[in-house]
Amino acid sequence: xxxxxxxxxxxxxxxxxxxxxxxxxxxxxxxxxxxxxxxxxxxxxxxxxxxxxxxxxxxxxxxxxxxxxxxxxxxxxxxxxxxxxxxxxxxxxxxxxxxxxxxxxxxxxxxxxxxxxxxxxxxxxxxxxxxxxxxxxxxxxxxxxxxxxxxxxxxxxxxxxxxxxxxxxxxx
Amino acid sequence: xxxxxxxxxxxxxxxxxxxxxxxxxxxxxxxxxxxxxxxxxxxxxxxxxxxxxxxxxxxxxxxxxxxxxxxxxxxxxxxxxxxxxxxxxxxxxxxxxxxxxxxxxxxxxxxxxxxxxxxxxxxxxxxxxxxxxxxxxxxxxxxxxxxxxxxxxxxxxxxxxxxxxxxxxxxxxxxxxxxxxxxxxxxxxxxxxxxxxxxxxxxxxxxxxxxxxxxxxxxxxxxxxxxxxxxxxxxxxxxxxxxxxxxxxxxxxxxxxxxxxxxxxxxxxxxxxxxxxxxxxxxxxxxxxxxxxxxxxxxxxxxxxxxxxxxxxxxxxxxxxxxxxxxxxxxxxxxxxxxxxxxxxxxxxxxxxxxxxxxxxxxxxxxxxxxxxxxxxxxxxxxxxxxxxxxxxxxxxxxxxxxxxxxxxxxxxxxxxxxxxxxxxxxxxxxxxxxxxxx
Numbered sequence: 001x002x003x004x005x006x007x008x009x010x011x012x013x014x015x016x017x018x019x020x021x022x023x024x025x026x027x028x029x030x031x032x033x034x035x036x037x038x039x040x041x042x043x044x045x046x047x048x049x050x051x052x053x054x055x056x057x058x059x060x061x062x063x064x065x066x067x068x069x070x071x072x073x074x075x076x077x078x079x080x081x082x083x084x085x086x087x088x089x090x091x092x093x094x095x096x097x098x099x100x101x102x103x104x105x106x107x108x109x110x111x112x113x114x115x116x117x118x119x120x121x122x123x124x125x126x127x128x129x130x131x132x133x134x135x136x137x138x139x140x141x142x143x144x145x146x147x148x149x150x151x152x153x154x155x156x157x158x159x160x161x162x163x164x165x166x167x168x169x170x171x172x
Numbered sequence: 173x174x175x176x177x178x179x180x181x182x183x184x185x186x187x188x189x190x191x192x193x194x195x196x197x198x199x200x201x202x203x204x205x206x207x208x209x210x211x212x213x214x215x216x217x218x219x220x221x222x223x224x225x226x227x228x229x230x231x232x233x234x235x236x237x238x239x240x241x242x243x244x245x246x247x248x249x250x251x252x253x254x255x256x257x258x259x260x261x262x263x264x265x266x267x268x269x270x271x272x273x274x275x276x277x278x279x280x281x282x283x284x285x286x287x288x289x290x291x292x293x294x295x296x297x298x299x300x301x302x303x304x305x306x307x308x309x310x311x312x313x314x315x316x317x318x319x320x321x322x323x324x325x326x327x328x329x330x331x332x333x334x335x336x337x338x339x340x341x342x343x344x345x346x347x348x349x350x351x352x353x354x355x356x357x358x359x360x361x362x363x364x365x366x367x368x369x370x371x372x373x374x375x376x377x378x379x380x381x382x383x384x385x386x387x388x389x390x391x392x393x394x395x396x397x398x399x400x401x402x403x404x405x406x407x408x409x410x411x412x413x414x415x416x417x418x419x420x421x422x423x424x425x426x427x428x429x430x431x432x433x434x435x436x437x438x439x440x441x442x443x444x445x446x447x448x449x450x451x452x453x454x455x456x457x458x459x460x461x462x463x464x465x466x467x468x469x470x471x472x473x474x475x476x477x478x479x480x481x482x483x484x485x486x487x488x489x490x491x492x493x494x495x496x497x498x499x500x501x502x503x504x505x506x507x508x509x510x511x512x513x514x515x516x517x518x519x520x521x522x523x524x525x526x527x528x529x530x531x532x533x534x535x536x537x538x539x540x541x542x543x544x545x546x547x548x549x550x551x552x553x554x555x556x557x558x559x560x561x562x563x564x565x566x567x568x569x570x571x572x573x574x575x576x577x578x579x580x581x582x583x584x585x586x587x588x589x590x591x592x593x594x595x596x597x598x599x600x601x602x603x604x605x606x607x608x609x610x611x
Contacts, residue, residue: 074489112514112528112558113379114425115482115491118445118466121422142420144399149377154348156577
């Protein structure tokens with residue numbers, strides 16, 4: 001948990017650099033590319049130079065494997081767990097400026113279809129905004145909403161609804 | 173250019189299925205009629221030609237009147253005679269049966285014409301007089317149209333309200349074939365669900381079908397390009413056009429202005445969903461709302477000078493109805509009761525709006541709001557209601573709701589007294605859009 005805290009501090013530091021870069025250059029991501037090593041490495045001077053421990057690699061891979069982000073009813077806030085995973089996605093996107101993602105937002109079936117289309121978009125944008133704050137270029141991300149048109153689970157239960165309120169990240 | 177050609181080819185492919193007859197026939201089931209429906213005798217029309225006609229006019233008219241919930245047709249087996257012309261009508265027979273009205277007719281075809289003549293006459297049994305009668309000609313294919321026209325005349329003569337049987341509906345059906353494959357279809361049918369046709373078949377969602385005011389064109393949202401875009405389709409030629417092409421934006425919620433020259437829509441190209449109005453001739457876009465909240469579901473007020481829309485600018489995830497003037501772009505909040513008010517449309521009387529209303533901890537119901545009194549009353553007791561659409565004579569509201577695991581179409585009269593549903597055999601049916609009058 002302690003390491004984790006350090007890592008976050010490291011992220012904030014890296015982020016400040018990025019934001020400064022943003023103000024002074026048109027293409028912040030490319031300029032900041034050297035800083036785009038995985039955040040955990042930068043925050044941990046004790047780690048072998050340029051390398052990650054097995055545990056850190058496992059943690060990173062688990063975070064990168066998470067591409068579906070779920071939301072509470074009538075909410076577009078990201079959970080802490082999702083924010084943590086998105087930090088790793090951000091690092092990967094910054095390290096690979098040619099990588100693009102499509103963020104597909106969805107809603108459950110309650111409420112009107114067009115409002116739900118907007119709600120899915122709001123969720124998609126809460127993911128892209130978070131990634132942007134982490135330094136990912138807006139041009140690497142595409143927002144789209146399917147509203148309630150493509151449920152993951154067609155059921156009518158709260159369990160089904162909670163699977164449908166989601167953003168799916170598709171890397172291209 | 174190549175992309176354009178591919179798009180055109182895709183459009184052509186989509187249209188190939190446009191004439192396919194839908195397997196998703198809807199059948200009306202009355203769930204609640206008026207307490208004292210008007211008894212009417214509809215004598216089977218006499219056919220004097222050869223062969224069998226493709227449509228049974230008598231049964232289409234009987235079903236129309238019965239399904240309106242306002243009429244109680246007398247069973248044929250109880251009839252004491254089967255007159256087809258005025259001189260054979262004995263009013264006392266029909267009074268004896270308790271029938272207030274009598275509809276008779278005959279169908280003929282002369283050897284040298286492709287057209288069929290349908291003659292009908294309506295009588296007031298109590299007043300013992302002929303109310304109306306005429307001859308309508310048409311092809312075999314138009315027999316159903318002629319039937320609905322007769323129903324419209326009977327409805328108007330007796331209830332003094334224009335009938336809306338000879339109108340159409342658009343609706344969306346979907347069938348989930350597997351967790352990753354769903355079939356979406358845009359359908360066109362008679363208002364009673366008859367003669368259903370598929371206009372567009374896609375593996376990507378289709379949403380928000382709507383009519384031009386002259387009923388010659390429709391607009392809808394399709395995801396076929398990988399993102400929601402608005403399309404316009406001409407119903408007689410089948411010609412199709414993509415109206416919007418904003419990337420990294422939702423393009424949705426099309427709504428034609430009453431004069432047909434503009435299209436209100438929802439675009440998020442500037443960051444969040446706002447209402448825009450496009451001039452359909454110049455394609456110039458005017459941004460109407462600028463809130464940082466969700467603004468969606470625009471719907472024109474009868475005069476075309478302002479729009480109703482749904483927005484959560486007053487509280488996130490608590491959408492309410494607003495009205496925006498197109499002259500000043502000034503918005504005023506319309507609804508205050510309930511935690512969720514959305515998808516409003518104004519009735520032709522300019523005084524009442526139909527909307528989806530959710531009271532605290534309640535389900536979503538099609539409701540009617542009187543603007544002068546500010547009161548909202550639910551018209552339905554179905555579950556998860558959405559997409560209300562008002563018949564052009566403003567007597568019925570059609571909408572979709574959830575029943576079991578599926579969505580079905582329902583209708584409710586504007587006074588809540590009549591209810592019917594139009595279920596589909598399999599899959600989901602939703603987002604009905606009732607056409608304007610077709611003449």
